[in-house]
Structure formats: structure tokens, C-alpha cells
Amino acid sequence: MIPYVRQNQILSYVKMKQIAYIDDILALTKVSLPTVRRDLKKLQDEGKIILLNGGGVRLNEEVEHSVINRLEINSEEKYLICNKAVRYIENNEFIYLGPGTTENYMIGLLAGKNITVVTNGIYHVPKLVECKIKTIVIGGQLDHNYGITYGPEIFEEIDRMNFSTCIIGASAITDQGISSFDRDVSVINRKVLSRSRRSILIADSSKFNDSSKFNAFSNHVFAQLEDFDYIITTAKADIKVKYTDNIVIADASDL
Numbered sequence: 001m002i003p004y005v006r007q008n009q010i011l012s013y014v015k016m017k018q019i020a021y022i023d024d025i026l027a028l029t030k031v032s033l034p035t036v037r038r039d040l041k042k043l044q045d046e047g048k049i050i051l052l053n054g055g056g057v058r059l060n061e062e063v064e065h066s067v068i069n070r071l072e073i074n075s076e077e078k079y080l081i082c083n084k085a086v087r088y089i090e091n092n093e094f095i096y097l098g099p100g101t102t103e104n105y106m107i108g109l110l111a112g113k114n115i116t117v118v119t120n121g122i123y124h125v126p127k128l129v130e131c132k133i134k135t136i137v138i139g140g141q142l143d144h145n146y147g148i149t150y151g152p153e154i155f156e157e158i159d160r161m162n163f164s165t166c167i168i169g170a171s172a173i174t175d176q177g178i179s180s181f182d183r184d185v186s187v188i189n190r191k192v193l194s195r196s197r198r199s200i201l202i203a204d205s206s207k208f209n210d211s212s213k214f215n216a217f218s219n220h221v222f223a224q225l226e227d228f229d230y231i232i233t234t235a236k237a238d239i240k241v242k243y244t245d246n247i248v249i250a251d252a253s254d255l
Contacts, residue, residue: 010039019056022057082109085250086110088230096168097121099146099148100169102204117135120149122148140154150184158192162196165196169201173201178201183220205236226243
């Protein structure tokens with residue numbers, strides 16, 4: 001196997017495992033330890049991974065949270081969740097759609113409804129155009145890595161809007177709260193929740209109860225579990241939170 005292909009195989013494995021160990025990578029690639037170390041060094045030099053003490057490897061935070069990378073993660077779950085969420089949306093609604101990758105799966109399912117979508121998710125725009133959904137993009141400074149607009153202009157625009165429903169995602173869900181890895185997204189989410197008649201949180205199973213992820217990547221709490229009318233996930237979620245009255249499970253039977 002040529003080094004480029006092997007390094008992509010290693011990177012895909014690290015994405016799947018979140019934290020991988022050199023012994024596991026050796027078993028995966030079936031090459032020598034010096035070869036694996038060279039591959040990992042190259043991936044680290046390219047800014048794709050971070051080598052940890054004790055022989056562990058994890059994704060670089062920026063790579064993990066890039067939009068293109070996150071779109072590929074748990075795609076089947078995200079589709080099931082959005083297919084459930086769209087059932088709560090009626091014609092003539094004025095909706096805020098968060099900028100996350102789970103929310104991106106909502107767009108195709110909203111096609112054909114007489115609605116208006118408000119968003120600061122730049123990566124949503126081509127799909128919204130393709131689906132011919134009436135859209136308002138709230139403007140501000142552009143963050144190219146996360147694919148969002150942010151800044152005081154957005155806060156001012158949101159303060160002049162009333163949403164029938166907001167549909168947003170999260171980085172982590174624990175009894176400590178619902179959080180985002182990005183401060184600006186967290187502030188926007190809080191404002192949107194205060195301006196919405198109904199609120200829907202969409203979150204795949206990886207977002208529940210991972211305390212290490214919460215501490216490392218999800219420092220900005222924007223809501224408590226009871227702040228949402230519906231929290232939609234799948235049966236894969238290891239739900240250990242105390243408040244579960246609003247949790248809705250999506251599965252293949254909903255298709």
C-alpha cells in the first residue's frame with residue numbers, strides 16, 4: 001500500500017475512534033512500527049492529528065470541527081433524526097436553522113414546504129437554493145473553517161425576528177447543559193431560543209454523555225435540557241441525563 005493511501009486509512013480510523021492507539025493502528029495497517037510512526041509524524045506535520053502521551057492519537061480540533069469532515073460523520077443517524085424532526089414542521093412557518101452539519105440534512109426534507117428558513121450556515125446555502133426554499137441569510141463576519149457568519153450584526157438581526165420554530169444542533173449534551181464548541185454559535189443559539197415559539201434540538205448519539213468531549217471541545221453552554229420542546233436522537237444514544245421528558249427517538253420505522 002502506498003504511503004498516501006495508508007495515511008488516509010489511518011486518518012479515517014482516527015476519525016471513527018476519536019482516540020486511537022498505535023497498537024491498533026499497527027494491527028490495521030499491518031506495517032512496521034517505524035513506518036506507522038513516520039505516517040503519524042507526517043499527519044501531525046500536516047495539522048491533521050495530534051499525538052498524545054501514552055501512544056494515543058486524536059484528530060486536530062480544527063480538522064474535527066471542519067464542516068466537510070463533520071458532514072460525513074454518523075450520516076445515517078443524522079438522516080433518521082431529521083426525518084423525524086421534519087414532521088413537526090408545518091407550512092407557512094418562519095424557521096431558524098442552525099449552521100451545523102446535522103441541520104444540513106434537514107434541508108432536502110424541507111423541500112416542497114411553504115416555509116422561510118433563516119440561517120447563518122454558509123454551507124447550507126447551495127442546498128437551500130437547489131431545493132428552492134425561501135431563505136434569509138443573516139450576515140456578519142465569515143468564519144471559513146466552520147462555515148458560519150457571526151458578529152454583532154447577526155445579534156441585531158435576530159433581535160428583530162420572531163421564529164415559529166428553531167432547529168439547532170449541539171456538540172455535547174449532559175446534565176451540565178447543552179453546549180457548543182464555538183462561543184459565537186453558543187451566543188447565537190441562546191438568542192434564537194429566546195425568540196422562538198418552539199424549539200427542536202437534533203443530535204446524533206455521539207453528542208450524549210461524553211464527558212471528555214464536553215471538556216475538550218464543548219465549553220460553551222447555551223441551554224439546559226428542559227429549554228427544548230423536543231430533543232431528537234436515535235436509540236444508539238447512551239442517554240444518562242436526568243431530564244428525559246422531551247427526548248424523542250427516531251428510527252427506521254419513521255421512514
